[in-house]
Amino acid sequence: MELLKxxxxxxxxxxxxKYLFRLLMPFALRKMGERLMRKAQQSAYQTQQGAGGYQQHGNPYDQFKQTNNQRKGEVHVDFIPQEEAKNRKGTQTAGEFVDFEEIK
Structure with missing residues (x-):
């Protein structure tokens, strides 16, 4: 009897x-989302205030552009392959081969 109890x-x-979670989780998630939105808005406002008190307009991706300090006609190489990769020829660069038997 104790086991059944x-x-x-x-x-x-x-x-x-389970029922309480179903009732309370939407409320808790909504409050958490509002708190995150408020925090993001405050940080954005502080960033704008730190930039001289005015809003910056324009392309938001300008910060990721690289400056081009090269003169016209110059060549800049970003990547130089290793020497061992240049010396491999034929089957060495083709990858791994798998032997198989044809079944008829």
Whole structure:
């Protein structure tokens, strides 16, 4: 009899917690989202104030552009391959081969 009582309490507690989560989670997630939005707006406002108190208009991706300090006609190489990669020829650069038998 005690075992049935323990199992019943377990199931009642499980479904009660499940029901409470279903009721309270949307409220908690909404509050958390509002808090994150408020924090993001405050940091954006502080960034604007730190930039002289005015809003910056234009392309937001300008900060990622690289400055081009080269003169016309100059060549700039970003990547130079290793020497061992240049010396490989034929099957060495083709990858791995797998032997197979043809089944008829």
């Amino acid at each position: 323990i199992i019943a309490i377990f199931f009642i507690g499980y479904y009660a917690i």
